[in-house]
Amino acid sequence: MATGVVGQRVRDLAELDGVSLVLLDVGPAGFLELAGDRLPTGYRRALRRYGYGPGAAKADFLVDGPVPWADSLLGMAGTVHLGGTAEEISRQEREVAAGRPGTAPFVLVVDPAVTDPGRVVNGRRPVWAYAHVPNGDTRDPVELVRRRIEEYAPGFSDTVLAARGRAAADWEAYNPNYVGGDIAAGALTLRQSLARPTLRADPYTTPLPGVYLCSAATPPGPSVHGMCGYLAALSALRRQHGLRAAPDLTFGRQYA
Numbered sequence: 180m181a182t183g184v185v186g187q188r189v190r191d192l193a194e195l196d197g198v199s200l201v202l203l204d205v206g207p208a209g210f211l212e213l214a215g216d217r218l219p220t221g222y223r224r225a226l227r228r229y230g231y232g233p234g235a236a237k238a239d240f241l242v243d244g245p246v247p248w249a250d251s252l253l254g255m256a257g258t259v260h261l262g263g264t265a266e267e268i269s270r271q272e273r274e275v276a277a278g279r280p281g282t283a284p285f286v287l288v289v290d291p292a293v294t295d296p297g298r299v300v301n302g303r304r305p306v307w308a309y310a311h312v313p314n315g316d317t318r319d320p321v322e323l324v325r326r327r328i329e330e331y332a333p334g335f336s337d338t339v340l341a342a343r344g345r346a347a348a349d350w351e352a353y354n355p356n357y358v359g360g361d362i363a364a365g366a367l368t369l370r371q372s373l374a375r376p377t378l379r380a381d382p383y384t385t386p387l388p389g390v391y392l393c394s395a396a397t398p399p400g401p402s403v404h405g406m407c408g409y410l411a412a413l414s415a416l417r418r419q420h421g422l423r424a425a426p427d428l429t430f431g432r433q434y435a
C-alpha cells in the first residue's frame with residue numbers, strides 16, 4: 180500500500196534511499212542541495228549556471244467591499260493588471276529585470292469575489308496582489324502594492340481591515356523552488372526555455388538512475404498546466420517500465 184507523507188521538507192536524497200523511482204518537484208538549487216556530491220561535476224556546474232528572474236512581492240488584504248476602481252468597468256474583472264500604457268509596462272519590467280527597484284511597479288490584482296460571490300463572508304472579502312520587483316527584493320509588499328492600487332482605486336486603503344505580505348526575499352522559506360521570489364522557478368529566457376534546467380536530450384532525467392525532475396524548472400516551464408509532471412511521469416514510465424506511450428497532449432480530449 181502506498182503511503183503519502185505531507186508537510187515534511189526533504190533535506191537529503193539519502194532520506195529516499197531504497198526508493199526505486201523518485202520524481203522531485205524541485206528546481207536546480209533544491210536539487211543541488213538534496214543531491215550534492217552524488218551529482219557529476221559537469222551537471223552540478225550546469226545547474227549552478229541556471230538563472231532566476233524577477234521576484235514577486237505579494238500582499239493579501241481583507242477588505243470590506245469591492246475594489247473602488249476609478250474606472251468602474253474594472254470592477255467586472257476578477258484579475259486586473261496595473262501598469263499604465265504598454266510602453267510604461269515595458270519600462271517597468273526592464274528596470275526590474277535590471278535589478279532596479281522602482282516605486283511604481285507592474286501589479287496584478289485579484290478580487291476573487293467578482294467571479295465567485297461565495298468568497299464574501301459577512302461583507303468581508305479577500306483581495307490579493309503582487310508586484311514585479313527585483314529578485315531578492317526586501318521591501319514591504321503591503322505598502323508597495325497598496326500605494327499602487329490606490330492610484331487606480333482611490334479610497335482602497337480605507338476598505339482594508341487587515342493585511343499581510345511576503346517580500347520577494349521571503350518566498351524561499353515558504354517554497355524553496357521560488358529562489359529570490361521568482362515564482363516562475365527560473366528566468367524565462369530563450370535559452371532557459373529550451374534548456375530547462377540544463378541542455379539534455381530528456382530534461383526530466385538526471386545523472387542519477389531512477390531520479391527525475393518534474394518542477395516548473397523543466398519544460399514547458401511555469402504555470403498551473405501540470406505538463407512538467409505529466410511529461411516527467413511519461414519519461415519515468417518509459418525508462419523504468421518500458422512503457423512506450425506517446426504523450427497525449429489532448430488528455431483523451433476530455434476538455435473537447
Ligand SMILES: Cc1cc2nc3c(=O)[nH]c(=O)nc-3n(C[C@H](O)[C@H](O)[C@H](O)COP(=O)(O)OP(=O)(O)OC[C@H]3O[C@@H](n4cnc5c(N)ncnc54)[C@H](O)[C@@H]3O)c2cc1C
Nearest residue numbers: 187188189204205209353354355356362394395401402403
Ligand atoms: C502568487 C502566485 C501566483 C501565481 N499565479 C499563477 C497564475 O495565475 N497562473 C499560472 O498558470 N501560474 C501561476 N503561478 C505559478 C504556478 O503556481 C507555478 O508555476 C506552479 O505551481 C509550479 O508548479 P511546480 O510543480 O513546479 O511547483 P510548486 O507548485 O511550487 O510545488 C512544489 C512543491 O514542492 C515543495 N518542495 C520543494 N522542495 C521541497 C523539499 N526539499 N522537500 C519537500 N517539499 C519540497 C514546495 O514547498 C511546494 O509545495 C503563480 C504562482 C504564485 C506563487
